[in-house]
Amino acid sequence: QVQLVESGGGLVQTGGSLRLSCIVSRPSFSNYAMGWFRQAPGKEREFVAAISPSAASTYYADFVEGRFTISRDNAKNTVYLHMNSLKPEDTARYYCSLQYNSGKFYYQDYQRYNYWGQGTQVTVSS
Numbered sequence: 715q716v717q718l719v720e721s722g723g724g725l726v727q728t729g730g731s732l733r734l735s736c737i738v739s740r741p742s743f744s745n746y747a748m749g750w751f752r753q754a755p756g757k758e759r760e761f762v763a764a765i766s767p768s769a770a771s772t773y774y775a776d777f778v779e780g781r782f783t784i785s786r787d788n789a790k791n792t793v794y795l796h797m798n799s800l801k802p803e804d805t806a807r808y809y810c811s812l813q814y815n816s817g818k819f820y821y822q823d824y825q826r827y828n829y830w831g832q833g834t835q836v837t838v839s840s
Contacts, residue, residue, distance in 0.1 A: 716740045716829045720810050723834030726800055734795040736810030736831055744788035747813045750795045751824055752806035763795060764821035773821045800838045807833040
């Protein structure tokens with residue numbers, strides 16, 4: 715059973731920062747690509763950021779605009795999302811996800827991810 719457990723969400727003011735963490739209970743974590751998605755009430759789940767297994771490649775949604783950084787520590791089976799300059803429109807539940815290595819990383823397509831965490835709530839007040 716693969717488990718992904720997110721933490722680090724909370725309430726922050728506009729312009730503030732948060733660091734989300736996701737611990738993955740699966741051996742060979744370094745073999746898997748990881749992604750962060752978010753979903754606000756009444757909206758579809760949207761891609762935020764993704765990282766390749768070796769961390770050599772990272773990908774971001776356009777709305778990130780350099781404010782977020784995805785990273786991973788393969789020794790700790792953990793992926794992070796550092797978020798700076800947060801805006802009220804960043805308010806959402808943030809989910810981490812794992813994608814098997816199939817030769818091509820479909821980093822934006824949430825249907826290509828194989829496992830998901832329960833999410834962590836991020837609320838940005840104006």
